[in-house]
Amino acid sequence: MLDTSPAEVAGPPTTSLPPQVGALRDCVRTFAQERLRPEVQRLDRADAADFDWDLVAEGHRLGLTRLVISRAHGGLGHGELGVAVALEELAAVDAGFALVFGATMLGQAPLLLSGDPALQARFLPLFSGDEPVLACNAITEELAGCDLLIPENAQYALDVMRARRDGDHYLLDGAKKFITNGRVATYATVFANIEGNPGASALTCFVVPLDSPGVELGAVADKMGYRTCLGTEMTFRGVRVPAENVIGGEGGGVVINVQQMNMARAAVAAISTGVARGALDLARQWCGERIQGGVPLYRHQFTARKLAEMSTKVDAARLLYLRAAHLADTEIPAPAYEPAVAKLFADRIAVEVAEEAMSLMGARGYVRDWGMEKYLREALGARIYEGTPEVLALAITESMYATDDDF
Amino acid sequence: MPAYTSREQAVSVFSQLFEIMLEDDAFRAIVRDEALSVRFVHTEPDFELYVDAEGVRVDGPAAPTTLAIKMSCDTADALWNGRLLMPIAVATGRIRIKGSVARVIEFVPLLRPAFDRYPALAAAAGVPTSA
Numbered sequence A: 001m002l003d004t005s006p007a008e009v010a011g012p013p014t015t016s017l018p019p020q021v022g023a024l025r026d027c028v029r030t031f032a033q034e035r036l037r038p039e040v041q042r043l044d045r046a047d048a049a050d051f052d053w054d055l056v057a058e059g060h061r062l063g064l065t066r067l068v069i070s071r072a073h074g075g076l077g078h079g080e081l082g083v084a085v086a087l088e089e090l091a092a093v094d095a096g097f098a099l100v101f102g103a104t105m106l107g108q109a110p111l112l113l114s115g116d117p118a119l120q121a122r123f124l125p126l127f128s129g130d131e132p133v134l135a136c137n138a139i140t141e142e143l144a145g146c147d148l149l150i151p152e153n154a155q156y157a158l159d160v161m162r163a164r165r166d167g168d169h170y171l172l173d174g175a176k177k178f179i180t181n182g183r184v185a186t187y188a189t190v191f192a193n194i195e196g197n198p199g200a201s202a203l204t205c206f207v208v209p210l211d212s213p214g215v216e217l218g219a220v221a222d223k224m225g226y227r228t229c230l231g232t233e234m235t236f237r238g239v240r241v242p243a244e245n246v247i248g249g250e251g252g253g254v255v256i257n258v259q260q261m262n263m264a265r266a267a268v269a270a271i272s273t274g275v276a277r278g279a280l281d282l283a284r285q286w287c288g289e290r291i292q293g294g295v296p297l298y299r300h301q302f303t304a305r306k307l308a309e310m311s312t313k314v315d316a317a318r319l320l321y322l323r324a325a326h327l328a329d330t331e332i333p334a335p336a337y338e339p340a341v342a343k344l345f346a347d348r349i350a351v352e353v354a355e356e357a358m359s360l361m362g363a364r365g366y367v368r369d370w371g372m373e374k375y376l377r378e379a380l381g382a383r384i385y386e387g388t389p390e391v392l393a394l395a396i397t398e399s400m401y402a403t404d405d406d407f
Numbered sequence B: 001m002p003a004y005t006s007r008e009q010a011v012s013v014f015s016q017l018f019e020i021m022l023e024d025d026a027f028r029a030i031v032r033d034e035a036l037s038v039r040f041v042h043t044e045p046d047f048e049l050y051v052d053a054e055g056v057r058v059d060g061p062a063a064p065t066t067l068a069i070k071m072s073c074d075t076a077d078a079l080w081n082g083r084l085l086m087p088i089a090v091a092t093g094r095i096r097i098k099g100s101v102a103r104v105i106e107f108v109p110l111l112r113p114a115f116d117r118y119p120a121l122a123a124a125a126g127v128p129t130s131a
């Protein structure tokens, strides 16, 4: 297990990381390169519903399931910066494996935000046991996708999962879709609308143990990438949830969700940066070895230009996510602008870099055994969750026109 | 109507609140052991409280603190009275915090006893209960 204490960051870590974060990065990099990499082809080709608990258990032993949990609850007390650099390392090898832990942290975030010692004491120590415990965050539904992520559109969301007060409990009815870890999590943070309110205008966040009667775990989506993590359908039929499991009160769901996204987007940007870096590493190696026209590919000026552009994009994406993570670690509420900018840019360059890297490998880039085309499939994934480019654009322009004081 | 009609009234209630909190051995021990210092920036009426293991100071020198927490006195009243939930207050920016978020996550649950103590303090100072 890592022995790290929380990062006290003095300024945006543009050139060097705080020592604790650097130690975390080195440890996760070694794990990703030495332990995860040899398994990647197998993980990518496995059936959609296969889940490698043994590898996840190794990640758990490194502390990846409890990075953001405070030391008082048995965690490592890292912030978004630690999370982001760790997820970049994992995603440079396998984005789906990174998201297993990213989704768990999303399920932990509302509990951390709650400031509720009783709720925290019930759920957070679960992650410090010998066996791996995962969480998930359940928002997306069949008819309500981005409408649940754009606050102004919550009112238009169709047929949202319902919550009805019943004495000192709530009854949840509805279904969720594409929920990462839904099949393998111990509990979910679930967003449901209080009955009688239009759309998702009274969206509310519930912590729901997944062994509760009435929870049914359905099909796992057969995704084109991110195959190491499971995106699951979850149905809730009259699931009784105690009122003390509500975070942020009735109708608090939209703001909790926005805050959660603002905290998480730096980490998703780091995942995209990792995917781009992984593709670039492979292309760099190939272009150094492959001889055409009598010289290694990188000596051809067209190729050199491409590699230089790709490297510049990866560096810029990393700087943007480091800035965003630094702000998310030092300001509450987490800012909307910098994490959205970081994610928009990193998601875009991941696709560009992976596509370019693939073309630099010629036919081999198109063949699964060489491991390159997987980066392109995974680059396309992060453009969907935690804000599509369109959702991010709305968050960015909203911030561009906001006024603020200088606190 | 604002909860607080004068600066003196607000200073008195909020400084008493944190003095009482510091009388609690467990709270004071954590503040001391973790070397926590918090600058509460209250607005409308405007004043600042500095809270650390040494005690509570009003408008003290602006020494660097571990955390700075800014909110209006109305927000503070709604918060400590339980009408405004902490996660909503922070997520909507009615409460804004600067400092290590990891420390905030550890610190906020420690404030729980303030929710029990505040209503009586405010009532004794003549703050309307439904402000």
Ligand SMILES: Cc1cc2nc3c(=O)[nH]c(=O)nc-3n(C[C@H](O)[C@H](O)[C@H](O)COP(=O)(O)OP(=O)(O)OC[C@H]3O[C@@H](n4cnc5c(N)ncnc54)[C@H](O)[C@@H]3O)c2cc1C
Pocket (backbone or CB within 6 Å): A103, A136, A137, A138, A139, A140, A144, A145, A146, A147, A149, A150, A153, A177, A178, A179, A180, A181, A226, A231, A381, A382, A384, A385, A386, A387, A388, A389, A390, A391
């Ligand atoms: C790998 C992966 C992991 C995921 N994990 C989770 C998870 O753990 N939990 C969870 O809840 N969900 C998860 N999702 C689901 C994801 O969050 C949603 O797919 C996403 O929010 C988009 O919703 P949708 O698919 O219904 O698309 P839609 O909302 O139908 O959007 C379709 C298109 O329309 C655009 N669009 C929608 N509204 C607007 C608008 N107002 N203005 C402009 N354009 C608009 C979108 O940008 C998009 O391009 C995951 C998805 C993937 C791919």
